[in-house]
Amino acid sequence: MTRFLSLLISIPFIILMAAFAFKNAQPVSVDLFFFPPVSIPLAVILLIALFLGVVLGYLFNVFALLAQKKKYRQLEKKQEALQGLSGVLHKQGK
Secondary structure (H helix, E strand, O other): OHHHHHHHHHHHHHHHHHHHHHHOOOEEEEOOOOOOOEEEEHHHHHHHHHHHHHHHHHHHHHHHHHHHHHHHHHHHHHHHHHHHHHHHHHHHHO
């Protein structure tokens, strides 16, 4: 079911990307600081920017997830320590 849904979403997206690239095929001049100007189709530049945005967004999410996992492990250790302390206090109260 997941593969079907993925395919169902991917096919229209690929068609839209192909149409976008076809409609934006005119070349533009890209002048980077230390390199000579290069003529590249606008669609390529926009797709590269989209790809970089997706990759950077993914990396930021991975780092945030790793930080959350680290915090979760720390909280689990604190919880275990408090439960051990609670058991000791409970035994002393009897």
